[in-house]
Amino acid sequence: MDLRTDLPPPTSSAEPEAAHAPEPDANAPQDGYPVAASSVLAERRLHTLKYGDLFGVFDQNGNIMSGPGIADGLYYLDTRHLSSLSLSICGTQPILLSATLRENNATLSCDLTNPDVEINGTTLDHDLLHLRRTLFLRDETSYERLQVRNYDVIERTVVVELSFRADFADLFEARGTKRLRRGTLRPPVVGTDTVLLAYDGLDNRLRTTRLRFSPVPERLTASTARFSLTLQPGQRQLIHIETACDPTDTPDRDVAEAFLLSMVEARRSLRLSSARAAGIASSNEIFNEAIRRCICDIYMLLTDKPGGPYPYAGVPWYSTAFGRDALITAMQTLWLDPAIARGVLNYLARHQAETEDPIADAEPGKILHEVRHGEMAELGEVPFRHYYGSVDSTPLFVVLAGEYLDRTGDVAMMARLWPNIERAIDWIDKYGDRDNDGFVEYGRRNLNGLVNQGWKDSFDSIFHADGTLAEGPIALCEVQSYVYAAKRAAATIGRRLGHAVFAERMEADALALRIAFNTSFWLEDLGTYAIALDGQKRPCAVRSSNAGHLLMSGIVPRDRATRIVSGLMSRTFFSGWGIRTIPAGEARYNPMAYHNGSVWPHDNALIAIGMARYGFKDEAARVFSGLFDASLYADLRRLPELFCGFARQRGEGPVRYPVACSPQAWAAATIPSLIQSTLGLRFDPSTATVHFERPRLPAFLDELTLYNLSVGGGRATVHLQRVGTEVALNVIEREGPIKVVLTS
Secondary structure, three states: OOHHHHOOOOOHHHOOOOOOOOOOOOOOOOOOOOOOOOHHHHHOOOEEEEEOOEEEEEOOOOOEOOOOOOOOEEEEOOEEEEOEEEEEEOOEOOEEEEEEEOOOOOOEEEEEEOOOEEEOOEEEOOOOEEEEEEEEEEOOEEEEEEEEEEOOOOOEEEEEEEEEEOOOOEHHHHHOOOOOOOOEEEEEEEOOOEEEEEEEOOOOOEEEEEEEEEOOOOEEOOOEEEEEEEEOOOOEEEEEEEEEEOOOOOOOOOHHHHHHHHHHHHHHHHHHHHOOOOEEEEOOHHHHHHHHHHHHHHHHHEEEEOOEEEEOOEOOOEOOOEHHHHHHHHHHHOOOOHHHHHHHHHHHHHOOOOOOEHHHOEOOOOOOOEEOOOHHHHHOOOOOOEEOOOOOHHHHHHHHHHHHHHHHOOHHHHHHHHHHHHHHHHHHHHHHOOOOOOOOOEOOOOOOOOOOOOOOOOOOOOEOOOOOEOOOOEEEHHHHHHHHHHHHHHHHHHHHOOOHHHHHHHHHHHHHHHHHHHHHOEEOOOOEEOOEEOOOOOEEOOOOOHHHHHHHOOOOOHHHHHHHHHHHOOOOOEOOOOEEOOOOOOOOOOOOOOOOOOEOHHHHHHHHHHHHHOOOHHHHHHHHHHHHHHHHOOHHHOOOOOEOOOOOOOOOOOOEOOOOOOOEHHHHOHHHHHHHHHHOEEEEOOOOEEEEEOOOOOOOOOEEEEEEEEEOOEEEEEEEEEEOOEEEEEEEEEEOOOEEEEEO
């Protein structure tokens, strides 16, 4: 039975007024599509849950708060299906005791108690009732269990009330983008234990939210469920709430039964997926907490797609498929779990652009930037339905394909992807190089799209030495490096598949690009590369962390690499917590800016990969130490998307960035990536060998054990121990034909 057929038709009187959103924040990551940074949001502590395409943003009490500038809610496919949820007891708000997110991210538990309240003329003293809310998500449904226990010495009858509302706001609307028109709310359908809320969108889609309660409420309206509980001393009673987004079936299980079975299923699926990964343990218990949090966050952010697991970029506002973010996350985690890279490659190949579409910034062969499913995307009010406005996703797709082949030896996968790889190379050559100068540039074709289309995509992130914003088409330095790596990866893949002529052309193209790049981008007086060339081919003579990305590909000559690393580790760049995006002294340097002075963990991780490639292991270990120290001050030991770039002060933690995503996929993958870089860890599937090349352990790690390292059908567990400045290695378990080699 489709519950949608039971809904009454929309009425014009139910249509809400256009939302009054806050003005965009000038420092927002995407001009025109900001994440609100009001003082209310900055001061609140929120908890996020995610499962598949559903995510929730809850406060410390487990409520969903509503109000101006607040974007809390339960979101499914970029629509807010629950915009308010509030618990009261005896007409008052309970007092928070604590709120805990389970280590595996499966459940949020909130412990609450009563204030002093009057009940039928008598006073119930505070702290005599204990309320425990347990919330989790599964598939398209949010589940909650409320346990109420009486610790008084007499019987108590208490009234518990849950109020709720669904505004069905588009995610971009909830974040602050103004809309001139909205769709229509249908009149609610209220049953004995069920409320069905619905919205007819302007995109001709019906969106519904179904709430079910157990036991049957004493009173149920379109916005409130009221329960009267009589509790003997020491007695507890349970209330279950189920919130389903766009349900299409009639429930076949009681709400309480559905809660228990779904909790078991959710925990089991997380446990099974994370079991694929190599295990990590150390002699430092705090580090063990941090790495467990990384792994749990990575696997929470994975969403199963037909081609395999795909890491969504971050919760809450980027809980969808992003191309660049997923490609980089897959690179960072490739040594841990190649299945992630396989899923990313399959998904992006399936969504590769086939035609020109200026509205979506799409051109044949281009790799996806972002997918959105909400009403505003469907209507074209925002351009992100299937949006291709990133200049680096396409070369990074080819780079990841090459790294996946190196890690797994999966030639069959490369054969399936070969047409996509060829189309990606064609895009680089035909569309990416707009003026045939040998460099790949970007410039948006849709005026509502992103102005800047590299990873630093805020409007003011690319500028000249005097602070003047660069005008396009813009050729970013790191993009040329990615293209260089992509051509070399395509050559390797082509050679393995028997395309010798293609491979030779790719090698020749890569060599020509290396020469041209080092001629046009190098700034001898600054000892680094220009962040970009503007539309007139003038170098943007600005020092930036972008130059650190160049080290990953090998496009930089050795002597210049030394100068780049020295600059990145100087006091103007290195804050003590990590490398700043822009160093102190540059015109637009601001440690509180999104891309012009902040510290991004993933940015540091990619730089550390390049440092290790050129042999700067001690510098990579120093970056590792700074970021690990930053995690000590982070909630749940979780590295956020970014933090402010203020210099490290004795006895103080890093200054947080108020609306940073947490968790975010490439931030969660940072510490695993740093482990690989400092250990010089690589895999050779042709000989079933795990290599450790000149490994280093940072000062906070004396011992490190890596479990379940797999290659070529074999598995090994390896123990590493720091001995002075060197690292000793011992294989403590081996299964199948696998070798472990240490190179000093």
